Amino acid sequence: MSILDSVVIGAGQAGLSASYHLQRLGVEHVVLDANVHPGGAWQHRWDALTMRDVHRVAELPGDDAPVHDDARANIAVPQTFAAYEREHDLPVIRPVHVDDVRDDDGILVVRAGERSWRSRTLVNATGTWTQPFVPHYPGMETFVGEQLHTVDYPGPEHFRGKRVLVVGGGASAVQFLGALAPIADTVWVTRRPPVWRTDDFTPEAGAAAVALVEQRVAQGLPPESVVSVTGLMLRPQEREAERLGAYAARRPMFSSIEPDGVRWADGSFEAVDIIVWATGFRPAIAHLAPLRLRGPRGGIQLDRGGRGTTAVADPRIQLVGYGPSASTIGANRAGRIAATGVRRQLSQLAADSAASGTPSQASSMA
Template identity: 85%
Template sequence: MSILDSLVIGAGQAGLSTSYHLMRLGVRHVVLDADDEPGGAWRHRWDALTMRDVHGVAELPGDTPPPRDDQRANQAVPAYFAAYERAHALPVVRPVRVDRVDDEDGILVVRAGDREWRTRTLVNATGTWTHPFLPHYPGMETFLGEQLHTVDYPGPAHFVGRRVLVVGGGASAVQFLGALAPLTETLWVTRREPVWRTDDFTPEAGAAAVALVEQRVARGLPPQSVVSVTGLMLRPQEREAERLGAYAARRPMFERIEPDGVRWADGSFERVDVILWATGFRPAIGHLAPLHLRSAAGGIQLDRGGRGTTSVADPRVQLVGYGPSASTIGANRAGRSAAKGVQRVLMAKPAESTTAR
């Protein structure tokens, strides 16, 4: 069996950016994508999300992003990714869902069902969308209404005429309230008091927020999202929900869930028909467990004080879309950094000529 120079797991923004830069460096590789069509996590976003609603899609290297208009994001971005793959002849193989990565005599073996690839280096670009985080609260299994996570959000029309409890203190919760409050009755709960930004989100503020995430990654701690340290801001499309009091009525977390609502420690109760868990995601890195990359602190420590993409535990492995690069802009920059990291490893250990499978 031939041995690849590199292999990328994931064909979202970070994976495509990495593949582009690997191609420019002349590194022979393949990209394995779990989906049957291009688009990554964007394919699974709700129909009501338009390009005007999203925070923005940074352009892939050497290209321009879709316009900020009323196109459905789950159509516009996948079409953009598909065209990019074709234009740059990126070596994407799909559908391939990776089960595990093993180290056999210094070669990384990537396994997916009965298929396997052998490679000298690896770039993990699996993101977080496939690993939604759902906390457990007493009584949640007794709730007779509907419970959904962000990953299953069907769009605002689904909730009309129902009392919706939105759980979570991040940007997604703010967006859901912005879409739902003008249409139906909402209630908002968070674990912590929300922190709102009152100043403009300048490049300097963005750099400071990323630095906080880098500090966690540098210490080997599980990463937090960049958004979690920037504070919350309301966009124009959320001002109507603000006028209706959707954000001012925020309450702390309840103590337990009952069949028809939620109850707080002080005995107060709110009836709700739907619980929408906007509680975030975790990195999809379970397939890397055999490589023992996690630090004692629970995260994967990256080089250059958390600013790089190279695993400290195993420099053959690069992580993009992880920690400080878990944003569209960060993913592009990480793709370039990861490709250079791959090149450094290959140059340090010259290998025989390899051929991609």
């Protein structure tokens, strides 16, 4: 079996960006994507989410982002990604669900069922969408109504006339309340009081927020989302929910869940029909477990003080869409940095191979 210079896992925005830059650098690689169709996680978003609701989500290197209008994001973004793959002839293989990545005498083996790929380096771009996080609360298994996570959100009409409990302090919770409050009876709960942003979100403010996430990654801590440190802002389409008091009536977390609702810490009861868990995601990196990249503090430490994409524990591994690059704005930059990191590692491997007299391990770029 031939040995590739690199394998990219994931063909979302970060993965396509990495592939684009790898191709420009002449790095022989393939992109393995678990989805049947192009579009990354955006193809799985709810129908009511339009391009007007998001900002530059599909911006790719050397290409313009789709026009921000009333087009459905789960259609417009996949179409853009598919065209981009064709235009740049990116080596995407799908559907491929990677089981794990292992080390075989210095060569990385990416396994997916009965198939496998051998490579000198790896770019992991699997994002978070496949790892929704739902915290456990006593009695949640007894609830007779619906419990939905962000990944299962069917659009606002599903909730019309219902009493809906929205759990979470991030942007998704704010957006859900904005859509649901005008047509349903909503209750908002968060673990901590929400932090609202009243000033403009300038590039400088964005850089400061990313820097906070970088600090955690540099220390080997599990990353927090960029959104978690930017503060919350209301968009024009959420002003009606604000007028109805959906955000002002926020409550602290309940103590338990019962068949027909939740029990508050003071012992009072709140009847609800549906619980929406807007509680975020975790990095989809279980397939990397055999490489032992996690440090003692629970996260994967990245180089350059958390600003890079190279795993400190194994410089053959690049992570994009992890930590500070887990945002639509940071994905493009991360893809370029990862491709540069791959080229640097291939050059080092070639130099080490020449020095040790084992040319079979040398990169094709040498």
